[in-house]
Amino acid sequence: MKAVHGAQQDQPDPEFELGMVEYLREQYSKDGLIELYARFAVGEGNFDALMRRLIWRAVARRFGHGVRIGGGAGFKHLETFEIGNQVFIGSQSYIQGRFDGRCIIGNQVWIGPQCYFDARDLIIEDAVGWGPGSKVLGSTHSGLPIDVPIIQTDLEIKPVKVEAGADIGTGAVILPGVTIGKSSIVGAGAVVTKDVPPFAIVAGVPAQFMRWCEGYQPESGKENAE
Numbered sequence: 001m002k003a004v005h006g007a008q009q010d011q012p013d014p015e016f017e018l019g020m021v022e023y024l025r026e027q028y029s030k031d032g033l034i035e036l037y038a039r040f041a042v043g044e045g046n047f048d049a050l051m052r053r054l055i056w057r058a059v060a061r062r063f064g065h066g067v068r069i070g071g072g073a074g075f076k077h078l079e080t081f082e083i084g085n086q087v088f089i090g091s092q093s094y095i096q097g098r099f100d101g102r103c104i105i106g107n108q109v110w111i112g113p114q115c116y117f118d119a120r121d122l123i124i125e126d127a128v129g130w131g132p133g134s135k136v137l138g139s140t141h142s143g144l145p146i147d148v149p150i151i152q153t154d155l156e157i158k159p160v161k162v163e164a165g166a167d168i169g170t171g172a173v174i175l176p177g178v179t180i181g182k183s184s185i186v187g188a189g190a191v192v193t194k195d196v197p198p199f200a201i202v203a204g205v206p207a208q209f210m211r212w213c214e215g216y217q218p219e220s221g222k223e224n225a226e
Contacts, residue, residue, distance in 0.1 A: 008108070010085050013065045017054060024058045030079060033059050042071045056083070070113065077101065081119075084109065090132065095119045098157070106164070118176075121159040128162050131170030131188060136160050140176050163198065183213060 024033060033055050040051035049069065056075075057063040062082040070091030075081070077097035082104045089095075090113035097103045098120035106125045112132035120138050139157045141150045158177035162168070166180045169188035174180065179195045186192055187203030187210070196202050199216040202209055212218055 008066070008086050010107075011066055013053075017050070017057075020054050021058045024054060028058075030059055034078070041074070044071050056081075064107065081105070084126065087111075090115065093117075101157070112170070118160075120157050123159070123161045125162060125164040125166075125182075127165050129167045131168055131172065133170055134168045134172045134174075136174045138176050166196075169203075183216075185213060 028036060037052070037055045040048045040055070042048075048071065052069040052073070053067055056067070056069060056078060059078045060081040060083055061079060064083055064085035064087065066086040067083060067089070068087070069089045070093070072092040073089050074094045075097065076095070077099050080097040080099070080101050080103055081095070082102070084105060084107035086108045087105055088110045090111050092113055093111055093115040095103060095117045096119055101120035102122070103117070103119035104123045106128065108127045109124055109130075110128075111130045112134070114133045115130055116135045118136055118138035122136060122138055138160050139155050142153045142156055143150050144153055156176070160174055160176065160178055162174070162180040163182040163184075165183040166186070167184075168174070168180070168186045169190060171189045172186045173191045174186075175191065175193050178192050180186065180192065181196050181198035181200060183199050184196045185201045186196065186207065187201070189205070190203050190207040191205045192202065193206045196207070197209075199213045199218075200209055201211050201213060
């Protein structure tokens with residue numbers, strides 16, 4: 001069976017949609033648009049899907065063409081998002097930004113249902129696939145001083161980057177500060193605690209290097225990833 005999402009060609013959204021976005025921006029504040037979103041957040045009809053797309057475009061910092069947003073998809077600080085063309089965001093996924101953060105989602109990214117993204121400093125490059133229920137964690141508490149409850153200690157936000165063409169398996173978890181290399185594969189249910197080299201396949205808890213992607217020839221001296 002041939003790929004469907006990844007094989008789609010970029011098509012500009014209709015002019016009437018762009019005009020409706022301008023109308024929404026004139027009529028509503030950012031908070032007003034987010035309140036309006038609740039009316040269309042969970043519906044499965046074409047009009048609900050259209051309104052989700054219009055409101056995301058009206059609020060986001062950048063928003064591409066051909067984006068599809070499933071029912072129940074939620075967000076925090078949508079105004080910090082930069083979303084490319086032909087992006088699919090599955091139903092009940094949640095993307096949590098931060099008022100001073102950045103969330104960049106490249107072209108032709110596919111995000112399965114029920115994913116969670118701590119997107120306070122997150123970059124997802126082009127043509128990345130996310131299995132259903134996978135997660136990104138971008139922050140952790142310092143745990144210091146030791147005599148204070150952990151939840152009361154300082155929060156450390158660490159960037160997460162997923163390079164172009166990577167594939168994240170169902171239920172995988174990417175921890176703070178990790179970079180997933182170009183065209184690498186993260187196995188289902190893996191917990192990724194350290195950087196993954198390009199074209200590597202990792203799996204397990206914690207994730208460990210399994211082998212190189214078929215057809216990839218590592219440079220001499222790099223036959224095994226750490």
